[in-house]
Amino acid sequence: MRVFLTGASGWIGSAAVDALLERGHEVVGLARSEAAAASIEAKGATARRGDLDDLAALRAAAIEADAVVHLANKHDWSDPVGTARAERAAVETFAEALSGTGKPFLLASGVAGLAADRPATESDRSPFRGPESPRGGTENLALDAVPELAAVSLRFAPTVHGTGDHGFIAVIAQAAREHGFAGTIGDGTNAWAAVHVSDAGRAVALGLERAPAGTALHIVAELGVPTAEVAAAIGRGLGVPVRQVAPEDAESAFGWIGRFWGLDMRAESAATQRLLGWTPTGPTLLDDLASGAYTS
Structure with a gap:
């Protein structure tokens, strides 16, 4: 086509x-x-x-x-x-x-x-x-x-992650560089699909x-990665501590992405995978973080 x-x-x-x-x-x-x-x-x-x-x-x-x-x-x-x-x-x-x-x-x-x-x-x-x-x-x-x-x-x-990404996780990592800590909003139990x-x-x-x-x-590919785990991986990669941020301080700590970082955005894809015959095979979000895709 x-x-x-x-x-x-x-x-x-x-x-x-x-x-x-x-x-x-x-x-x-x-x-x-x-x-x-x-x-x-x-x-x-x-x-x-x-x-x-x-x-x-x-x-x-x-x-x-x-x-x-x-x-x-x-x-x-x-x-x-x-x-x-x-x-x-x-x-x-x-x-x-x-x-x-x-x-x-x-x-x-x-x-x-x-x-x-x-x-x-x-x-x-x-x-x-x-x-x-x-x-x-x-x-x-x-x-x-x-x-x-x-x-x-x-x-x-x-x-949608990987080396060269300039999207949401890259913005979160940049906020950690600028403020000297990797943060969650609240306890970080909310999770993002990836x-x-x-x-x-x-x-x-x-x-x-x-x-x-x-x-x-x-x-x-991943139903939901807790933001606490993402923040911990960013902290390890940058050598900075991890802190919890109150919801009212989210935008001062993270900028505009603070409007979204505390949301729970989990999603299933079993029906999509069956329909398309699609099996995700790429690295996980935490794999990419560990490899330095967002922190090197």
């Missing part, structure tokens, strides 16, 4: 490009800059210049493709409402272009907010709706449009090929 992929030069997107090409697909990746275009083309994919605000370009690329995988997001934590609205507009554009065509449309989502007192499952519905909700409520926007829109939600673990980036890339490709419209996939 000719696959149009947003976020193709990003952390998960780069792994998805590799997996899609390996499985014989043609990939056209959205590139915001010459550097991004060069990195996409170096892998053997085709770069298409543009960004998430260029809705005409998104529409045209979707019409030309056999499938769309939407992984890009502005991730502007200083303007979450603006980020959510931009995401909503992009998904609305893709939905308009793809509705009634039968072309697969896979979009990135997450497991946060699905369940409060247990691991989230693929059958849980997202509570987020509306353009100002997290990710602009786009998972529900897309899945509510099935069967006219052949949509599949890619619910990624809150940490998946290695190589496993995430393979799951995207398999999801494109095997997931029926209306499916929510959990791209999760």
